[in-house]
Amino acid sequence: MAENIHLEIVTPEKSVVSEDAKIVMAPGTLGEFGVLSGHTPFMTSLKVGAVRYVDTSGKERFVFVSGGFAEALPDRVTILAESAERRRDIDIDRAKAAQKRAEERLARERDEEIDYTRAKAALMRAILRIRLAETRSI
The missing domain is CATH 2.60.15.10 (F0F1 ATP synthase delta/epsilon subunit, N-terminal)
Structure with a gap:
């Protein structure tokens, strides 16, 4: 073994x-x-x-x-x-709120104050957290 x-x-x-x-x-x-x-x-x-x-x-x-x-x-x-x-510790509601914030930032027209690279990274983290948390049956 x-x-x-x-x-x-x-x-x-x-x-x-x-x-x-x-x-x-x-x-x-x-x-x-x-x-x-x-x-x-x-x-x-x-x-x-x-x-x-x-x-x-x-x-x-x-x-x-x-x-x-x-x-x-x-x-x-x-x-x-x-x-x-x-x-088991992922807060799905918090992750969905982070996803929504990131999507809203990315939907804005080009704005000097928005860091699009950071917003894309935040969106990716939120999506992956949600996917992982929602597959609890695995």
């Missing part, structure tokens, strides 16, 4: 996950990657998306991350995220 790997997901404010897992999958900037025990060490940047992992009981878990970095070692994966929240 394969050994477990320790997963740590932290933000500047808190530790979000610290537990053993059978496998960890994360949204790298060059594509999704998976890590099992004994993996070759590497580091990569992360894009906005979901970190998926299978806990030691076999249940699949999800954590939303909005960028950051991941380090894989043979016995652990450490994710340093700009922000992160477990799927």
Whole structure:
């Protein structure tokens, strides 16, 4: 039987996950990657998306991350995220309000005071949070 790997997901404010897992999958900037025990060490940047992992009981878990970095070692994966929240902690109403605000900003005619790149990023984060939160049946 394969050994477990320790997963740590932290933000500047808190530790979000610290537990053993059978496998960890994360949204790298060059594509999704998976890590099992004994993996070759590497580091990569992360894009906005979901970190998926299978806990030691076999249940699949999800954590939303909005960028950051991941380090894989043979016995652990450490994710340093700009922000992160477990799927069960996502506030759908808050995410929908953020989506609406971002869409309103993007719908305005060119306005010197609007940072369109930032508004697009906020929209993407909101949409991904909503999608993840609404798939609770997985």
